Amino acid sequence: MSGQLINLFAALLLLLAFAMLSQRRILSLIHLYTAQGVVLVCAAAVMGHATHQPHLYVSAGLTLALKVFVIPWILHRVIARLNVRWDVETLINIPTTLLAGIVLVIFAFNVAAPIAELSSSIARGTLGIALACVLLSLMMMITRSKAVPQVIGFLALENGLFFAATAATYGMPMVVELGIALDVLVGILILGVFLFQIREQFDSLDIRHLEKLKDQ
Amino acid sequence: MSPLGAASQLLEIAAALALAPLFAGWVAQCRAWLQNRSGPGLLQPYRLLHKLFHKDSVIAAHASPLFRIAPYVVFGCMTLACGIVPTLSTDLPLSPAADAIALVGLFALARVFVSLAAMDVGTAFGTLGARREMLVGFLAEPALLMVFFSAALISDSTSLTTIVKTLSSQALVIRPSLAFAAVALVMAALAENARVPVDNPATHLELTMIHEALVLEYSGRHLALIEWASALKLFAYACIGIALFAPWGIAQAHAPGALLLALPVLAGKLAVAGFALAALETLSAKMRIFRVPEFLGMAFLLAVIAMLVAILLQGAP
Numbered sequence: 001m002s003g004q005l006i007n008l009f010a011a012l013l014l015l016l017a018f019a020m021l022s023q024r025r026i027l028s029l030i031h032l033y034t035a036q037g038v039v040l041v042c043a044a045a046v047m048g049h050a051t052h053q054p055h056l057y058v059s060a061g062l063t064l065a066l067k068v069f070v071i072p073w074i075l076h077r078v079i080a081r082l083n084v085r086w087d088v089e090t091l092i093n094i095p096t097t098l099l100a101g102i103v104l105v106i107f108a109f110n111v112a113a114p115i116a117e118l119s120s121s122i123a124r125g126t127l128g129i130a131l132a133c134v135l136l137s138l139m140m141m142i143t144r145s146k147a148v149p150q151v152i153g154f155l156a157l158e159n160g161l162f163f164a165a166t167a168a169t170y171g172m173p174m175v176v177e178l179g180i181a182l183d184v185l186v187g188i189l190i191l192g193v194f195l196f197q198i199r200e201q202f203d204s205l206d207i208r209h210l211e212k213l214k215d216q
Numbered sequence: 217m218s219p220l221g222a223a224s225q226l227l228e229i230a231a232a233l234a235l236a237p238l239f240a241g242w243v244a245q246c247r248a249w250l251q252n253r254s255g256p257g258l259l260q261p262y263r264l265l266h267k268l269f270h271k272d273s274v275i276a277a278h279a280s281p282l283f284r285i286a287p288y289v290v291f292g293c294m295t296l297a298c299g300i301v302p303t304l305s306t307d308l309p310l311s312p313a314a315d316a317i318a319l320v321g322l323f324a325l326a327r328v329f330v331s332l333a334a335m336d337v338g339t340a341f342g343t344l345g346a347r348r349e350m351l352v353g354f355l356a357e358p359a360l361l362m363v364f365f366s367a368a369l370i371s372d373s374t375s376l377t378t379i380v381k382t383l384s385s386q387a388l389v390i391r392p393s394l395a396f397a398a399v400a401l402v403m404a405a406l407a408e409n410a411r412v413p414v415d416n417p418a419t420h421l422e423l424t425m426i427h428e429a430l431v432l433e434y435s436g437r438h439l440a441l442i443e444w445a446s447a448l449k450l451f452a453y454a455c456i457g458i459a460l461f462a463p464w465g466i467a468q469a470h471a472p473g474a475l476l477l478a479l480p481v482l483a484g485k486l487a488v489a490g491f492a493l494a495a496l497e498t499l500s501a502k503m504r505i506f507r508v509p510e511f512l513g514m515a516f517l518l519a520v521i522a523m524l525v526a527i528l529l530q531g532a533p
Contacts, residue, residue, distance in 0.1 A: 004389055004390040005390065007390070007392055007529045008390050008392045008395075010392070010529075011392030011393070011395070011396065011521075011525045011529075012392070014521060014525065015396065015518075015521065018517065018518075018521065022514060094510060095509065095510050095513040098513060098514070098517050099513075099517075101517070102517060102520055102521075102524075105521070105524055106524065109524060109527075109528050125528060125529050126529075128528050129525070129528065
C-alpha cells in the first residue's frame, strides 16, 4: 500500500514538474512549487512510516517548514516588491518545450532503469521519475528568460534531488540534509537580493542584459 | 452469441439513444444552476428533437447527395460507438467487431463526414468551421488513443470489454497512470464535444463557433439527427470515462441480475459526471482558437506521461 502511495506521489511530482514547465504566470509557478513541497512532505512521511526510519519524519518536517511555508512566503514577497506577477517569457514556445520534456523523461527513465535494479528500497521504481524531475527543472531554467522563474526552477531542481535521495536510499544523512536545507534557504535569500540588484541595474529582470559588457 | 448478450447489447444501445438527450439536458441544467439561471429544464433536448423532426428540411440547391447522407452516417457512427463502449454489461456481441482503436476511427469517420458536408454547400462559415473542426480533431485524436493505450497496458488488450473486465475485477490499487489518463481524457473530451474551453455549445457568435458553424446549413430532420448524434457523442465520451476509470457496477457476462442493477448505477455515475462537466465549463473561460493546440498538446502530453509512468512503475512493488 505504501509502495503504491509513493508511486502516486512520484507521479504527481512529475505532473507538477510538467505543469511548471508549461506555466506562463509567476504567481502560479509559486503555487505549483508549494504543491510540490506538499507532495514531497507526504512522500517522505509515507516512506518514514513504511520503513520505520524516524529521521525521515524529521526531514519531512523540515521540508514542510521550508518548502511549503518559508520559501513560498519569501517568493511571494519578492514578486510583490518587484511587481512581476504575470509575465513569464519563454525562449522556446511552450508546446515545443513540453515535447522536449517527454524526450527528457524517456531519457531519464532509461538512465535510471539499471540503477534502480541495484537499489533495494521500496520506492526504487520512482528513481527514474525523480531524475526526470531534475532534468525538467533544469530545462525550465534554460528556457526561461526572466530571473524569477529561473530561481523557481532551481528550487524545483532541489525538490527533485531530495525526492531522488528519499526514493533511492531512504534519505540522506541528517547532517547533509540539514546542510542542504540551510543552503537552499540562504540561496533563496541571496538570489532575492540578486534579483533586486539586477532590476536596479537594468530596469528589467531579463537576464539577457547580463550578457552585455558594461563599458561597451 | 448468447441471447443474454444480444439482449444486453440491445438494451445498451436503446439506453444510449434514450438517455443521451437527457444527459445533454442535465449538463445544460446544471450549467444554468451554477450560473444562477433557472435553466431550460431537463427535457429541453427532447422537445428540440421533437420540434426539428416535425419541421421540413430545407436543403441548398447546390447540395450534393453527400450533404443528405452525412447526418445519417454521423448518427450511425455515434450509435455504433455507444454500442461498443461497455456501459451496462461487458458481454457485448458487438465488442469483438471493434476495439478501442476502431472506436477512435468511428469518431474520425463521423468528423470527416460532417466536415465534408459543411464544405459541400460552399458557404464561408461551413468551410471555416470544417477547418477548425479538423484542427481540433487531429490534435485530440492522438491524445484519445494514448489514453486508450495506457488503459490497454494494464489489461494487455485493446478490446474495451476486456479492459473493463480487468479493471473492475482486480483489487483496489492506486494507479497514477490512470489518473493522468483520466485528466487527458477529460481534456480531449472537452475539445471533441465542443465544450467551453475550446468551443461554446450555446454560442452563435460567428467568429468563435466551431460546431455551430459546421451544422449551420442543416435544418429539420437532418439537424435533429446531427443534434442527437452530438448528444450521443457526449454520452459516449462520458461512458468511456466511466468504463475506464470507474468501472464498478458494470455487469459481467452471465449475470442477468446485475444487468438490472447496472442501469441505475450508470444513471448515478452519469449524473455526477454531468455535474462535474457543468462545473468545469462554468469555471473555465473560452480560450482563443490559437490556444487550442496548446491545450490539446497538454492532453497528449498527459496521456504520454500516463503511459510512461505505467511502464516504469509496472515492475515496482
